[in-house]
Amino acid sequence: MAFKRHVDRLPIIPADAKKHNVTCHYCIVGCGYHAYTWPVNRQGGTAPDKNAFGVDLSKQQGPETDAWYAPSMYNVVKQDGQDVHLVIKPDKACVVNSGLGSVRGARIAENRRSDVTGTQQQRLTQPMVWRYGTWQPTSWDDALDLVARVTARVIDKDNENDLFVSMFDHGGSAGGYENTWGTGKLYFQSMKVRNCRIHNRPAYNSEVHSTRDMGVGELNYAYEDYGLTDTIFLVGANPLETQTNLFLNHMIPAIRNGARVLVVDPRRTVTINACEIEAGKDNVLHLAIQSGTDLALFNTLFTYIADQGWVDKNFIAKSTFQGDVAQRQDSKFPSALGSFEMARSACKMSLAEGAKICGVSEGDIVKAAEWIAKPNEDGARRKCVTAYEKGIIWGNDNYRTIGALVNIALANGNVGREGGGVCRLGGHQEGYFRPSDAFIGRPAPYLDQLIIKGHGKVHHIWANDHFKTTLNAVEFKRVYNRRTNLVKEAMDARAGATREELIDAIVGAIEAGGLFSVNVDIIHSQIGQCAHVILPAVESGEMNLTSMNGERRMRLVEKYMDGPGSSAPDCLIAARIAQHLGRVLREQGRDDYAAQFDGYDWRTEEDAFMDGYHTANPDVTYDRLRAMGNNGVQEPVVGYKDGKLIGTKRLYANGEFGTSDKKARFCGGAWRGLQAPGKASEKAKYKFLINNGRSNINWQNWFLDKDNDFVSDRYPYPFLEINPEDMTELGLNPGDLVEVYNDVGATQAMAYPTPTARRNETFMLFGAPTGTQGNVINAGVNELILPNYKQTWANIRKISDAPATVAHLSFKSKEYATD
Amino acid sequence: MKSCDKLVEIGRRQFLRGGAIATAGAAAATIAPKAAKAQAGSALLEYPSSRLGSVQNLEVNEPLQVAYPDADAPGVLLKLGKRVEGGVGPDGDIVGFSTTCPHKGFPLSYNASGRTLNCPGHYSVFDCEAGGLQVWGQATQNLPQYILRVDDNGDIFAEGVDELLYGRLSNVL
Numbered sequence: 007m008a009f010k011r012h013v014d015r016l017p018i019i020p021a022d023a024k025k026h027n028v029t030c031h032y033c034i035v036g037c038g039y040h041a042y043t044w045p046v047n048r049q050g051g052t053a054p055d056k057n058a059f060g061v062d063l064s065k066q067q068g069p070e071t072d073a074w075y076a077p078s079m080y081n082v083v084k085q086d087g088q089d090v091h092l093v094i095k096p097d098k099a100c101v102v103n104s105g106l107g108s109v110r111g112a113r114i115a116e117n118r119r120s121d122v123t124g125t126q127q128q129r130l131t132q133p134m135v136w137r138y139g140t141w142q143p144t145s146w147d148d149a150l151d152l153v154a155r156v157t158a159r160v161i162d163k164d165n166e167n168d169l170f171v172s173m174f175d176h177g178g179s180a181g182g183y184e185n186t187w188g189t190g191k192l193y194f195q196s197m198k199v200r201n202c203r204i205h206n207r208p209a210y211n212s213e214v215h216s217t218r219d220m221g222v223g224e225l226n227y228a229y230e231d232y233g234l235t236d237t238i239f240l241v242g243a244n245p246l247e248t249q250t251n252l253f254l255n256h257m258i259p260a261i262r263n264g265a266r267v268l269v270v271d272p273r274r275t276v277t278i279n280a281c282e283i284e285a286g287k288d289n290v291l292h293l294a295i296q297s298g299t300d301l302a303l304f305n306t307l308f309t310y311i312a313d314q315g316w317v318d319k320n321f322i323a324k325s326t327f328q329g330d331v332a333q334r335q336d337s338k339f340p341s342a343l344g345s346f347e348m349a350r351s352a353c354k355m356s357l358a359e360g361a362k363i364c365g366v367s368e369g370d371i372v373k374a375a376e377w378i379a380k381p382n383e384d385g386a387r388r389k390c391v392t393a394y395e396k397g398i399i400w401g402n403d404n405y406r407t408i409g410a411l412v413n414i415a416l417a418n419g420n421v422g423r424e425g426g427g428v429c430r431l432g433g434h435q436e437g438y439f440r441p442s443d444a445f446i447g448r449p450a451p452y453l454d455q456l457i458i459k460g461h462g463k464v465h466h467i468w469a470n471d472h473f474k475t476t477l478n479a480v481e482f483k484r485v486y487n488r489r490t491n492l493v494k495e496a497m498d499a500r501a502g503a504t505r506e507e508l509i510d511a512i513v514g515a516i517e518a519g520g521l522f523s524v525n526v527d528i529i530h531s532q533i534g535q536c537a538h539v540i541l542p543a544v545e546s547g548e549m550n551l552t553s554m555n556g557e558r559r560m561r562l563v564e565k566y567m568d569g570p571g572s573s574a575p576d577c578l579i580a581a582r583i584a585q586h587l588g589r590v591l592r593e594q595g596r597d598d599y600a601a602q603f604d605g606y607d608w609r610t611e612e613d614a615f616m617d618g619y620h621t622a623n624p625d626v627t628y629d630r631l632r633a634m635g636n637n638g639v640q641e642p643v644v645g646y647k648d649g650k651l652i653g654t655k656r657l658y659a660n661g662e663f664g665t666s667d668k669k670a671r672f673c674g675g676a677w678r679g680l681q682a683p684g685k686a687s688e689k690a691k692y693k694f695l696i697n698n699g700r701s702n703i704n705w706q707n708w709f710l711d712k713d714n715d716f717v718s719d720r721y722p723y724p725f726l727e728i729n730p731e732d733m734t735e736l737g738l739n740p741g742d743l744v745e746v747y748n749d750v751g752a753t754q755a756m757a758y759p760t761p762t763a764r765r766n767e768t769f770m771l772f773g774a775p776t777g778t779q780g781n782v783i784n785a786g787v788n789e790l791i792l793p794n795y796k797q798t799w800a801n802i803r804k805i806s807d808a809p810a811t812v813a814h815l816s817f818k819s820k821e822y823a824t825d
Numbered sequence: 826m827k828s829c830d831k832l833v834e835i836g837r838r839q840f841l842r843g844g845a846i847a848t849a850g851a852a853a854a855t856i857a858p859k860a861a862k863a864q865a866g867s868a869l870l871e872y873p874s875s876r877l878g879s880v881q882n883l884e885v886n887e888p889l890q891v892a893y894p895d896a897d898a899p900g901v902l903l904k905l906g907k908r909v910e911g912g913v914g915p916d917g918d919i920v921g922f923s924t925t926c927p928h929k930g931f932p933l934s935y936n937a938s939g940r941t942l943n944c945p946g947h948y949s950v951f952d953c954e955a956g957g958l959q960v961w962g963q964a965t966q967n968l969p970q971y972i973l974r975v976d977d978n979g980d981i982f983a984e985g986v987d988e989l990l991y992g993r994l995s996n997v998l
């Protein structure tokens with residue numbers, strides 16, 4: 007049977023419950039919620055004056071009522087040491103979501119740790135060190151002393167290359183401006199750590215270098231632009247599943263108002279299904295291109311649009327670079343940047359050629375061009391919002407492909423204007439404030455490969471789980487296990503030794519090729535199994551936390567509950583590491599170096615916020631953000647007046663762009679086939695495309711959802727969407743476990759029959775704990791170390807019949823059918 | 826352009842189109858349950874035992890619109906023609922579900938070919954053959970299913986619901 011909670015009533019929120027502003031800490035959309043808390047021995051009543059809604063709850067409430075919450079929105083948690091009831095429900099007054107909750111966000115409460123209801127017992131509650139052959143709980147001081155002493159042995163003033171760092175750069179979750187600043191100050195100011203990477207990629211780099219180099223920041227519009235546009239142009243994106251309430255609350259109303267939808271994706275998604283239902287098939291064009299050929303498509307569209315003269319000449323003349331080449335192609339720039347005409351000649355591609363490479367008809371490409379750029383009958387600019395995501399960010403030839411897409415928007419003047427914008431849709435929220443990372447250089451070090459090659463001595467990890475989410479993961483795990491085990495064995499051999507003897511033993515193992523691993527996380531992650539020290543962090547809501555969403559809307563999430571045990575905000579953990587490093591270095595007489603670790607006297611996350619973000623944005627304080635509520639303010643903040651922060655609706659509205667001369671650049675990147683090493687031969691060698699990505703029900707790498715009954719019941723294994731005829735050939739029934747294998751590695755998944763999947767083109771859920779998709783992704787990256795997940799080919803074989811945990815599941819179509 | 830209210834209407838109509846009984850109109854198809862009484866303070870609710878239909882009157886794949894545990898809580902009885910977990914009756918194929926979407930409360934419509942209940946609100950799909958499992962969707966619960974009992978006469982009684990119903994903080998008001 008399907009998982010059922012057997013909860014048939016919930017405590018009623020009393021009229022005087024405390025109410026806190028909450029922004030959903032999962033996806034980039036950042037929906038507004040409220041957290042209500044009240045003492046565990048009290049409850050509201052059904053009479054209007056007895057509950058928070060002021061309505062008669064003894065009556066059935068209608069659709070979209072504010073006066074209801076699901077069991078997943080309820081929990082019992084600790085607040086100031088006391089048990090309290092907690093309800094976290096969507097905010098109707100928030101302009102982002104207008105009261106909608108998605109299947110992810112509407113489970114925030116259920117995914118809080120509770121000793122009363124037993125949820126999220128996997129959360130870390132206290133520091134642990136590897137001792138006596140296992141992890142033993144200990145104090146912060148004991149754990150941090152060990153971290154500081156081992157780290158101090160491998161770093162020195164102006165020489166910190168043996169310290170490797172993996173650290174999140176996102177907002178929401180346990181990120182945000184406070185925590186990126188805390189970690190950023192430690193590694194980029196007190197130290198200059200070059201060998202580092204970000205949570206979802208193997209280097210410390212941008213995911214969208216080209217658009218930034220062109221002067222077009224990747225989050226330049228406002229969500230309301232969807233409601234003002236003629237055409238929504240989605241590329242490598244599946245917003246119904248991965249930016250749900252942006253799609254439901256902004257795109258769908260626009261589509262019902264007559265906006266057309268153009269989707270570029272090799273796979274038919276539920277997003278396309280929903281668009282067709284709302285707009286009718288005639289107003290939705292799905293260009294199901296061959297995987298990895300986006301660049302050819304964009305260059306063809308750009309050529310055709312320019313040839314038709316469907317461009318904004320004034321905009322090009324006033325706001326874009328005039329001349330030829332502004333930046334020539336070299337090792338830092340995978341293509342030349344410059345003028346419209348330069349790009350036109352570099353990107354030239356005929357309809358016939360584009361259609362052939364992409365595997366779509368010339369007619370469809372022309373239709374797409376018309377929908378994007380053909381001026382309206384009165385000659386006015388056709389408004390088009392362009393939104394892209396991992397399909398091209400983690401796809402073939404990242405730099406040129408994104409550049410080519412931005413070219414189209416620039417040619418039409420569809421940036422910085424109402425109903426325009428060319429934006430990534432995003433994964434997490436953003437919340438980045440760190441000292442400059444320019445010293446890292448370009449291309450940034452490929453950290454995972456350096457680890458595989460034996461480099462690095464101490465590894466600090468902040469909420470990264472490479473084991474689940476990196477590429478070339480089989481080899482990475484094998485080497486990482488071996489290198490960290492060397493240190494564990496050395497520690498085991500010195501059980502009972504003094505601290506000095508233990509440090510010597512650890513350093514000895516490091517010098518023999520070992521790696522000392524410090525893991526800061528909220529749960530005991532897969533890579534955390536290799537850790538020697540584990541430090542427990544808190545999440546959004548267990549601390550005050552600021553982030554911005556995909557339209558740069560900044561909000562403060564107010565702390566509404568205690569973190570588990572002695573866990574702490576990452577910014578304060580970073581501060582404590584700095585303080586311990588300073589202490590140890592002074593003890594060792596390295597006073598000069600120790601002084602670099604001063605300046606962390608933060609008592610709260612607000613102190614970290616004021617030390618970081620506030621210094622560059624002096625108008626912004628916690629009090630002012632609190633007053634702005636769940637609608638917050640769109641960054642950049644340009645002032646404070648009449649008790650309100652004044653923001654910026656869309657970027658580049660004045661036609662000035664983010665380059666030294668304020669002129670945007672076009673990208674002159676020609677099509678060059680599958681760019682990353684090893685991809686073309688892999689395609690030739692293996693039968694199945696293993697396309698991959700996120701799903702609706704789970705959040706990213708499942709860190710909380712793996713302990714959520716509702717989610718893990720639905721997908722005990724990652725699904726592999728596969729054509730039913732392919733299944734027949736492989737002897738597969740729905741739910742059977744398959745092995746996906748190539749010469750990089752192997753992983754497992756659960757066959758999900760999908761009639762809309764093309765033959766030999768599968769789609770596997772990414773980041774699942776019971777089948778690491780990255781195991782079969784080769785190490786090939788672009789010139790700037792951007793991974794290429796999407797173009798992966800492998801073979802498939804059956805491992806087993808559907809296991810018992812799968813027997814009760816449904817393998818029906820995920821599409822909404824009207825007949 | 827469809828407003829939300831219209832969507833509700835459309836959902837209702839699509840639902841009614843799903844089965845033969847529907848042509849008789851909603852009122853005729855609805856069998857009034859016994860009056861339910863709100864419970865005070867007990868750990869588990871006591872549900873009314875309500876006769877929703879009889880085995881003899883159900884046709885395979887033709888939904889019977891019902892309401893449970895009271896007239897304000899629409900639902901459906903279905904004979905699937907295939908033994909399923911939780912199914913009752915001589916063939917173990919009779920199931921009952923709430924037809925109010927547990928996401929935002931839109932009325933679900935029955936998709937006879939897929940044997941799913943589909944939501945026009947935000948496209949959620951629930952599998953009637955798998956205990957109301959959400960095949961795909963935005964609800965954070967699988968579809969509330971009735972606990973059914975069939976007596977010797979073939980009368981079908983509902984005697985409980987396994988998830989919270991949308992729009993009420995107690996299944997029994």
Ligand code: SF4
Nearest residue numbers: 030033036037108111
């Ligand atoms: S759409 Fe994103 S931000 Fe909104 S509730 Fe869902 S996960 Fe949270």
Ligand code: FES
Nearest residue numbers: 926929944946947
């Ligand atoms: S109301 Fe049913 S999916 Fe939203």
